[in-house]
Amino acid sequence: ALKCGIVGLPNVGKSTLFNCLSNTKAQAANFPFCTIKPNLCTIIVPDERLNKLEELVKPQKVIPATVEIVDIAGLLKGASRGEGLGNKFLAKIRETDAIIHILRCFDDDNVIHVNETVNPIRDKEIIDYELQIKDLETIELRFSKIEKQIQDRRYKQAKLEWEVLLKYKEALENGKSARTVQFDTKEKLMIAKNLFLLTSKPILYVCNVDESAAALGNKYTRKINEILQKEGAELLIVAAKVESEIAEIKDYKERLYFLKELGLMESGANRLIKSAYKLLHLETFLTVGKQEVHAWTFLTGSRAPQCAGIIHSDFEKGFIRAEVIKYSDFITLGSEYACREAGKIKIEGKEYTVQDGDIMHFLFHV
């Protein structure tokens, strides 16, 4: 499953947000779940299409797409030098697909700030810096590995890699994250291989605000927004404390009422998951049958065989063709049978690029 790590300085609201997210899980009582560790939870990706399909098809099971959230507490200034439990935490970040970086954007004298004043820009830089230093280390290590190869003309790739590393190094030394570096296609292929830099992971900044700023933000979020626009990074405003209280309310309508009072249409948890999906260029295809209605996550732009492979690797190997129904056709006509009668099932081959919301049926050799 997709894994997102929550990071941030102490007392910015990481566990509050984490609790808010793990409560979301509890509310989906008809979905199968397992909680593994206190700092790890699996949450569902909200998707109204599943509810509609459930009504129409009445399957035995509904299986939504899920995202794993890890609370990576304990990141401090000096982590890259191994301070605190520094290296351990950095290793945990390396295992994630995306980073959710929480910034404290609320004033409260009762909540101690590790650096005394509330200043989310400085906080952001502290953590960015630690991750960048770690990446520089990774790069230096790689430089020393390919140093010999570069003298040898047979290793054409080494030269290209050297240039990629140089670009990264320059950015990191200037306090920029690896994700801000622009590459051409050839270079991109090279990178895909194996650097695993921390600052090249997609990142979502979450500004944790007081309830009065839940909908529109405050002076802190506006400053952060300015900086992030320059970096091309995404920002989300969440009032974690009040939202974690709302998340505990059992009744759906009551929850919605309180969210509306805050000026919100949707819970912070839902907005966060949706943003993470967008950030990671993820979409959903569906499989629909009497046994189960199932949402599957795929990378935008994937072809039909790759999507078949998400269900089972044999489906990809033996891929013959796919039958595709558009979600909207299925809802309008009401069943697979009706779609077939109306000629709304399309036969697609290996080159078909799967679209968000496609209802797929794969045919394959065994």
Ligand code: GDP
């Ligand atoms: P962590 O160390 O980053 O995990 O921070 P916590 O989630 O434990 O939060 C630290 C303290 O800040 C707790 O006492 C929270 O109740 C409080 N807190 C979290 N979010 C907010 C907020 O939006 N407003 C206020 N006033 N307090 C908050």
